[in-house]
Amino acid sequence: MVRQHVNPLSRLHQSVEPLPPPAELFADPALPLHLDIGSARGRFLLAMAPLRPGRNHLGLEIRRPLVEAAEADRQREGLTNLRFLYGNANVNLPAWLALLPPGQLELVTLQFPDPWFKARHHKRRVLQPALLLAIASALAPGRELFLQSDVEGLITPMRQLVEASGAFEPAGPGECGPQVNPLPVATERERHVLAQGGPVHRSLYRRTRAPLPPLADLEARLEADGGGADNRQDVAPA
Numbered sequence: 001m002v003r004q005h006v007n008p009l010s011r012l013h014q015s016v017e018p019l020p021p022p023a024e025l026f027a028d029p030a031l032p033l034h035l036d037i038g039s040a041r042g043r044f045l046l047a048m049a050p051l052r053p054g055r056n057h058l059g060l061e062i063r064r065p066l067v068e069a070a071e072a073d074r075q076r077e078g079l080t081n082l083r084f085l086y087g088n089a090n091v092n093l094p095a096w097l098a099l100l101p102p103g104q105l106e107l108v109t110l111q112f113p114d115p116w117f118k119a120r121h122h123k124r125r126v127l128q129p130a131l132l133l134a135i136a137s138a139l140a141p142g143r144e145l146f147l148q149s150d151v152e153g154l155i156t157p158m159r160q161l162v163e164a165s166g167a168f169e170p171a172g173p174g175e176c177g178p179q180v181n182p183l184p185v186a187t188e189r190e191r192h193v194l195a196q197g198g199p200v201h202r203s204l205y206r207r208t209r210a211p212l213p214p215l216a217d218l219e220a221r222l223e224a225d226g227g228g229a230d231n232r233q234d235v236a237p238a
């Protein structure tokens with residue numbers, strides 16, 4: 001049985017192996033890269049990769065059985081521009097992203113991350129200031145970060161964090177919004193939420209040329225704004 005949630009702060013998921021470099025992952029490692037954080041069973045990228053043969057796609061997921069099942073599907077389908085890796089985004093990505101050739105990272109998607117509703121669990125949420133800065137450092141101007149959630153109390157602090165960095169501009173409502181998904185494939189969670197008639201909150205951001213603040217400054221800005229990614233507002237599960 002696959003666990004519903006794992007605690008990314010547990011010792012098991014803190015002492016993960018480094019991710020292999022992109023040169024070891026794809027048939028053509030020089031292609032632009034789409035990184036999907038929290039790729040779960042992988043159906044989103046298994047559908048995206050054939051639609052975008054000119055891009056590599058990497059799904060990073062902390063639940064190992066899901067990674068193994070997604071990788072088995074990928075191999076069966078012979079997709080060489082796609083890989084799924086086990087890892088903890090907060091532990092693995094800062095160092096891995098820093099090694100990417102400049103300009104290679106084209107798109108980062110973070111879709112329906114675990115909400116961790118209780119205030120004392122907010123630090124388990126994946127989009128923390130250090131990860132946002134690592135993503136922003138690896139994205140060249142014009143490259144994109146796409147966020148989705150059905151939980152307003154989660155998308156709000158994610159947006160506050162991105163905007164507090166001062167390094168992104170949001171796409172207009174014609175490009176992305178509750179009724180407009182800029183991507184051609186819905187994730188598993190997205191399909192489930194839409195089938196239930198639930199809301200989907202979406203934000204597409206483009207990296208600007210603005211320099212990034214030091215981590216301590218970003219955290220101080222969030223604190224001054226009321227908490228940001230780790231805000232103290234508690235949200236009851238629906």
Ligand SMILES: C[S@@+](CC[C@H](N)C(=O)[O-])C[C@H]1O[C@@H](n2cnc3c(N)ncnc32)[C@H](O)[C@@H]1O
Nearest residue numbers: 008038040061062088089111112114187188189
């Ligand atoms: C609610 S699911 C959404 C899955 C998929 N993105 C979708 O929209 O259908 C969130 C996923 O993120 C994974 N996850 C949570 N924390 C993570 C972390 N620190 N690093 C990598 N994956 C993580 C979870 O195991 C889970 O599969």
